[in-house]
Amino acid sequence: MDFFTIKKCFNCPNRLFELDLLEDEFRKVMSALKVNERLAARVNSSRPMHHQMFHLALAGCPNACSQPQIKDFGIIGQAVPEVDGNCNGCGTCANVCPENAISIEDQKAGINRKLCLNCGQCIRACPIEAMLATKSGFQVLAGGKLGRHPRLASNLINFTNDAGATKSLELCLDLLFNEGQPGERFGDVIERTGFKLTPHPN
Numbered sequence: 001m002d003f004f005t006i007k008k009c010f011n012c013p014n015r016l017f018e019l020d021l022l023e024d025e026f027r028k029v030m031s032a033l034k035v036n037e038r039l040a041a042r043v044n045s046s047r048p049m050h051h052q053m054f055h056l057a058l059a060g061c062p063n064a065c066s067q068p069q070i071k072d073f074g075i076i077g078q079a080v081p082e083v084d085g086n087c088n089g090c091g092t093c094a095n096v097c098p099e100n101a102i103s104i105e106d107q108k109a110g111i112n113r114k115l116c117l118n119c120g121q122c123i124r125a126c127p128i129e130a131m132l133a134t135k136s137g138f139q140v141l142a143g144g145k146l147g148r149h150p151r152l153a154s155n156l157i158n159f160t161n162d163a164g165a166t167k168s169l170e171l172c173l174d175l176l177f178n179e180g181q182p183g184e185r186f187g188d189v190i191e192r193t194g195f196k197l198t199p200h201p202n
Contacts (some may be wrong), residue, residue, distance in 0.1 A: 003039035003048050004030055007066045008058035015060030016077040016120050016136060023058060025166045033173050042182065051147060051185065054176070056169075062117040069152050070144040072186040073172050075165050078118035079133040083109045087130040093122035137161050140168045140197070143187035151187040156197040168197055 006026060008019045030036070035054060043052045057068035059076045068074020089107030094100075101115035102122060109122075109131065123131045137159050144153030157168060172186070180189045189195070 001036075001046065001048075003036045003043075003052070004054040004056065006056045006058070007071070009060045009063075009065045012060060012063075012065065014063055014119070014121070016079045017060050019058045019060055019077075022075075022162055022165065025162070026056060026058075026169055029166060029169050029173070033170070033177075035173060038177055042180075051145075054173075054186065062119045068141050068144070070146055070150070071153065072142065072144065073169055074141045074144065074153060075138040076141065077136070077138055078159060079120035079123060079136045080118050080159075081111060081116070081120070081123050082132050082134040083111065084130050084132055086128060088128065090127065092125050092127055093131050096121050096125040135159075138165045140165055142168075142172050142195075143190040145185050145187045147185075151191075153187070154190055154195075156195075171197060 006023055008023055009015055039048065039052070039054060040046065055071040057066040057071040057074040059066045059068050059074065061077050064076050068076055087108045089104050089109065091104050093109050094102040094104055098119070098121065099115045099117055101112045103110050103112070120133065123133050139155065140157040140160060141153035142156050143151060145151050157164065160168070175193065175195055176186050176189060179193055180186065
């Protein structure tokens with residue numbers, strides 16, 4: 001029996017990534033670090049309760065249907081939009097933006113970065129392909145949980161690539177096994193240690 005779960009979105013028209021390969025990489029990390037064996041030793045049981053397991057979530061876009069915000073470790077796919085010189089100011093992108101992050105001025109789209117969630121809907125909607133994805137990657141979250149004392153996951157890295165997401169998982173598991181106390185949830189470990197990550201280069 002696995003002492004961890006991996007939840008991901010699939011077959012969704014909003015997803016920015018196919019997540020199967022990254023899920024495979026995460027499973028390799030869990031195997032290499034002997035997560036099943038080490039968690040079994042921590043809880044002294046072959047049948048863990050839900051709160052004794054390590055829960056992961058992979059979300060293909062900021063809609064985050066796999067709920068990474070309440071998992072021990074999660075990633076959220078992002079595509080950073082940029083307006084190129086061919087924009088004719090038609091307003092299609094502004095009309096589809098759920099965050100109202102796009103405005104049309106002087107017949108050209110402008111993006112409010114404080115509002116934009118990098119969901120990619122404007123990129124897909126542009127009829128002349130003048131809205132481009134300058135880079136694609138993942139936000140990394142960790143330490144979310146529900147239960148008696150719910151906690152939303154901390155934002156560890158705003159933007160990284162596949163390798164950065166995988167390395168982040170390794171570092172989070174190292175923290176859990178090296179610093180975690182018996183029965184302590186991972187979110188509580190993060191709170192107690194003040195754990196932070198340095199962004200992995202893209």
